[in-house]
Amino acid sequence: LEADEDLLKRCQAGDAEALTQLVRRYEDRVFRLACRVTGDAALAEEAAVEAFARIWAKARQWRGQSRAGTWIYQVVLRTALDTQRGQRRWWQRWGRSIRPDVPDVRPGPEETSIATTDQERRSRLLAEALRQLPEADRVVVHLYYFERLGLAEIADVMGVSRDALKMRLARARDRLRGLLKGFNDSV
Amino acid sequence: MTPFEHSDDERLSAFIRQASIPPVPDDLAGRVRRRVRSRRRRAVLGAAYVAAGFVGMALWSWPRPSHPAESATVQLAEVRELFAAPPVASLEILTRQQDAYLELLKQLQKE
Numbered sequence: 001l002e003a004d005e006d007l008l009k010r011c012q013a014g015d016a017e018a019l020t021q022l023v024r025r026y027e028d029r030v031f032r033l034a035c036r037v038t039g040d041a042a043l044a045e046e047a048a049v050e051a052f053a054r055i056w057a058k059a060r061q062w063r064g065q066s067r068a069g070t071w072i073y074q075v076v077l078r079t080a081l082d083t084q085r086g087q088r089r090w091w092q093r094w095g096r097s098i099r100p101d102v103p104d105v106r107p108g109p110e111e112t113s114i115a116t117t118d119q120e121r122r123s124r125l126l127a128e129a130l131r132q133l134p135e136a137d138r139v140v141v142h143l144y145y146f147e148r149l150g151l152a153e154i155a156d157v158m159g160v161s162r163d164a165l166k167m168r169l170a171r172a173r174d175r176l177r178g179l180l181k182g183f184n185d186s187v
Numbered sequence: 188m189t190p191f192e193h194s195d196d197e198r199l200s201a202f203i204r205q206a207s208i209p210p211v212p213d214d215l216a217g218r219v220r221r222r223v224r225s226r227r228r229r230a231v232l233g234a235a236y237v238a239a240g241f242v243g244m245a246l247w248s249w250p251r252p253s254h255p256a257e258s259a260t261v262q263l264a265e266v267r268e269l270f271a272a273p274p275v276a277s278l279e280i281l282t283r284q285q286d287a288y289l290e291l292l293k294q295l296q297k298e
Contacts, residue, residue, distance in 0.1 A: 016220065023216040031211045041209040052219040053226060119205065126206040145196075145203040173199065180202075 004068035011059040019056050022072075026052075029147060030076045036142040037080035038087070039131050047083035051076040066156055073149075073157040077139060084135070129179035137172035144169060 002021070010018030030051055034044035055075050062071045130138055136158070143149045143157065155165045212218075 016223070019223070020216050020220065023219050027211050027215045031215070032208050035208050041212075044209075045212045045215070048215060049218045049222055052215075053222045056219075056223050057226070120207075122202075123205050123207045126203065130203075130206060141203065145200040146206075148200070176199070 004072070005064065008059055008062055008068045008071070011056060012062070019052070022055065023052050026072060030072075032146065033073070033076055033139070033142060034080040034083070036130065036138055036146075037077070037135060038084045043083055043087060044080070047080040048076075050083065051079040054079055067153070070153055070156050073143075073153075074159075077157060081135065125180065129176055132179055133172055133175055137168060137175065140165065140169050141172050141176065 004022070004025070007018045007022050007025075011022065027048065031044055031048045034047040034051070035041060038044050038047060055072060058075065062068065066074075130141065133141065139158065140154060143154045144151070149157070151162055151165055151169075155162045158165065160168070
């Protein structure tokens with residue numbers, strides 16, 4: 001299996017096949033992070049596509065100072081935040097609303113009413129609790145608990161010091177616990 | 188390392204991993220390829236428009252000769268004539284003429 005670093009170097013040389021391989025390798029992680037940041041599947045899809053396009057366009061800016069995966073996460077996080085913030089501007093909302101090519105895969109009301117099993121209820125409650133966290137806290141929780149990245153790598157991705165990250169993680173965890181009081185037995 | 192208990196972290200991690208995330212949309216790679224291609228096309232078109240604009244501006248502001256090249260040589264030849272003193276008799280000639288006229292009148296009167 002070719003290393004991420006080699007794929008990025010091939011992207012720098014303009015090899016489109018390397019980009020396709022990177023997309024296939026990272027699409028799950030990129031889409032999950034974008035989903036966590038934006039809280040919306042359609043927006044997350046847009047952010048993921050844009051993130052990969054930026055990775056292609058900015059590949060030359062990566063000079064091996066960090067792991068390829070860390071750099072990719074940095075680009076994805078910035079793109080997802082841009083997409084989320086752009087969504088708050090009314091003219092961009094309007095621009096997107098007239099483009100029907102992004103399917104909305106969020107569960108509809110029928111699916112919601114069917115979601116009665118305990119696992120689904122937990123899942124929805126957790127998703128709701130995560131949505132209530134501030135953007136940065138949500139990203140930290142996702143990268144640490146879901147993607148299981150190390151603190152050093154998350155600090156690199158978010159551009160904060162390790163100590164600041166630890167504090168943010170502790171704060172986010174406390175908030176999450178407060179929001180999930182009903183499930184204290186599980187958390 | 189972390190301010191929390193390790194077991195707590197593990198439980199929270201397991202719990203968080205239960206949160207449903209929609210599946211990755213189909214053909215993400217295809218969409219990325221299309222976007223990259225359309226960006227490249229747009230960049231090429233933009234560069235072409237800018238280049239065409241520059242060429243147009245250059246052609247527009249290029250100094251155009253108002254006469255054919257042949258007449259330019261004629262103009263050069265006429266320079267002396269153009270900048271020469273006007274064909275008006277000098278004061279000395281006029282004085283002589285007047286003197287001559289007076290002399291003629293005097294002779295006519297005598298006759």
